[in-house]
Amino acid sequence: MTRSHARRRWIVVSIAAAVVAVAVVIQRAAAPPRRAPDFAGPAPRILDDGYISTTHSIDIAAPPAETRDLLSDPNLSLEDVIDFDGGFPPVESTEPLIGSWDPGHREGDRRRVRFADGHYLAEQVITDDPAHFRYVIWGLTSPQRFVVRHGVAEFRYEARGDGTRLGWTYSLLPTTPLLAPALRWFVDGTMTPMMRATLDGMRAHVEGTISSR
Secondary structure, eight states: OOHHHHHHHHHHHHHHHHHHHHHHHHHHHHSOOSSOOOOOSOOOOOOSSOOEEEEEEEEESSOHHHHHHHHTOTTOOHHHHOOOOSSSOOEEEEEEEESOOOTTOOTTOEEEEEETTSOEEEEEEEEEETTEEEEEEEOOOSGGGGTEEEEEEEEEEEEETTEEEEEEEEEEEESSGGGHHHHHHHIIIIIHHHHHHHHHHHHHHHHHHHHTO
16 A cells, blocks of 8 residues: 555545544534433523523503413413424423412522423523513523523513503523624524514413403
């Protein structure tokens, strides 16, 4: 075997090994955890700026108090109202970790959210009053954890005539400012359609429940 042929063979083998190594890393990063995280540590501290945000709203034919009551029903699961298939796995289940998750008294309550792909995140309530529900998410186990440090979300219930304008804002903090453009792409391309589909599901649930009485 000539020296040049041996060198080419070594380059091919090295490239193949590198490709395999990268594939293994990607596979491990995408794989869900074998056990559900306990999310026992403190919730992240909310910062004053640096977030990538988006806000969406929808009009619901029900007054704010009734809308909020129906959407805060402890028997209502996220998976009951979310119907979205666009690159974001649906919610499979939620499990309280701290507190009873009783509407109107949820400040500090925490729950674990499991998605259909086996990944998880934690949610903790910051504000729970008649017109404003705010919470923080963190501990993502999906590959998005390399881009998202944590997120802050809030629902606002505003009276509009006899109905409600329900607004939903999501703000995600990138793990580094260098990844802000990639996170903006994720928010616009994946989070936005998911939020719109969820709001549509919420409206359908509220109006459908009222009309069936």
